[in-house]
Amino acid sequence: MICEQDGIFHIGTEAYSYLIKINAYGIPEHVHFGAPVKTGDAAALSCRPGLGWGSGVLLNAQDSASCLDTLALEWSGSGRGDYRESPLELEGTSSDFRYSGFRILKGSVAMACGLPQAHGGLETLELTLEQPGAKLSLYYTAYPTALVRRTVLENTGDVPMRLNKLMSFCVDLPGAYHMATFNGGWIAEMRRHDVPVGGSKVVNESLTGASSNRHNPGFLLFEANAAEDAGRVYGFNLIYSGNHYAAAQQSLQGLTRVMQGVNPSNFSTELAPGKIFESPEAVLCFSGEGFGGLSRNMHSFVNGHIIPAYWQNRPRPVLYNSWEGCMFDFNQRRLLDLARRAKSLGCELFVLDDGWFGQRDHDKAGLGDYNVNKKKLPEGLEGLSRRIRDLGMEFGLWFEPESVNPDSDLYRVHPDWALTDSFPDVLGRYQLLLDLTKPEVRDYIVENVSRILDSAHISYVKWDMNRHSIALGEKAHGYMLGLYDVLRRIFGPRPGILLESCSSGGNRFDLGMLCFSPQVWASDDTDPIERLMIQGGLSYLYPQSTIGAHVSAAPHGQTLRATPLSTRGNVAFFGCLGYELDLKHLLPVEIKEIKAQVAFYKQYREVFQYGRFRRTELGWQVSDGSVTLAGVFHGLVHAAPGYEQLRIRGLKKDAVYRVVSLSQAIRVGQFGGLLKHVAPVSIDPNGPLLRIADRHFTLPGGGEELTVSGGALMSGIMLRPLFRGTGYDQNQRTQGDFGSDVYIVERL
């Protein structure tokens, strides 16, 4: 619901209220963003500057409360008394926009520039502000669990205007906050980093041309006492995949100014008379129920209003991806052999990754070319995809259409299509980006990718992008508009193709890409212990249905860490499950275990992908109201571990539940010489007998089976003991380093 009453605007849903007041000077003041309140509460919630703070620049010399610097604002200009950071910069001039009108519109308002937008909005408030020669429209679209804001600047004068900065939103929140950002790099995405927001500005930005693995555009502001289940937490994100900027800073008056938008660094664009510039949409979210409540509000917004309509709440296939198993070394025979094995494990989609085209036998050549490598694939993609279909699997294909290797046919013909500057080229992974601001480049990509997609039975695309850009400011923004145009033209007419975007893993995990691709390859790091951090970081802002999560080989390629197959599965379950390893060398015990993993995941797929997510003391839980699945994850073991309690959230205290743990297969090989303690025979720990036994036999793991009340489960039930060096029996959890369990809690 959006309403206006005596200059107060109230945007309200069951999850939040957002109040704006137009003051006596036509300045929109920010009144409230938080728990639902009444429109009539505005006076009590507004700032009360009284006689002011002194030394301020006043809009009205007779009114000491008219100092913009001390008010909570919805927008701010420059040179008019507000000396905090301004969300707008017009070159060489101050700005002083005053309220001129409003409209309340049904649904959301479409943008003209082609940036992706959330869909299914309830209502939109359009506030219009004006100054001589310019009009500023602030849009607020209400969604059940989030508010989406954006800004449009129009040159209403008769001379060109130079715009250097236009944020998607700016707001002054009363109170003191900490800021959580999600930082990292390649194979180390989404590490949560908290800093207090004080008088010095805290900035979260990317300048790589992508939303980046360094600083995800999503961030949180939270009160110091906020915890997982309690406290006030705000979440912000941008529906944009390029250079972004967000800043937070607290004023002397205790107002925290927050803003987010396209990164203004090097940004400058000319607005001719009559022209507009539109900022991307930004998402503002609130919860009074801690980080968990905030995450669930964000998840529900993303699942319901960002993911393309066709894929909304649609189960995602269990896939097999050829990359880590084959890299560039494959031919049709090898792929079909892998596909047969993947099928027998239960996989539903076979994805052929990099290496199927041009001279792409390594990463130094071929990007930009689309001719299928007939040496590797004599029957082409049509033949390969048909055979995979005949095996009963869907077929998916990798592309990296935004890039070009200098060693490619495309580059030899069109060196001018690459993104360059006045300096000699600098390569990233031996490649350049194509200049997507050029229509002929976009046409080339659209035509070629479309042609390939229509030439074979392709139901999934992995869209990769593997280098940082050299484009600055306006050019970098133009690149993003070009990319969105390309994605819209290719996938708009083909909504049934499941698009998984990727950028060296999670270098472009953002709401802009998610408007086109329902899932994103979260990281090239598939080590489950690293994934706890990566997927755990993502979980604050993005739902499980968006997170590509694969089981790969151990020891792991990025960390050399050896982890149990069970843990690799248990972590990947909390996303869109896939397998990415050479299946040829799997042991019989591993084949059996993977089959069981895939069958288990399929049984509870909807709960894992779409269930309500919670971070818990011991790991994660997801729930659809009748089934809760709880993952318990351990790092390094300690000798003589103590008791461990499992606490499940969100149950009915008087209902009765059955708790079962997912059965585990304990490899006998890991016991080495210790086996003599559990087996009646003496076995050489380095001998062939143990090796053979390890291939074929496992010991049963400590299976839990309890019937217990919701009240007991919510207060915490005792788990079976962990291994303590006092022997083996089936009642304990015999796990070494990096062990884990999944518990299935079903209401009886």
Ligand code: GLA
């Ligand atoms: C990137 C991706 C990987 C894989 C390779 C192929 O690194 O993140 O998943 O597709 O490219 O070259």
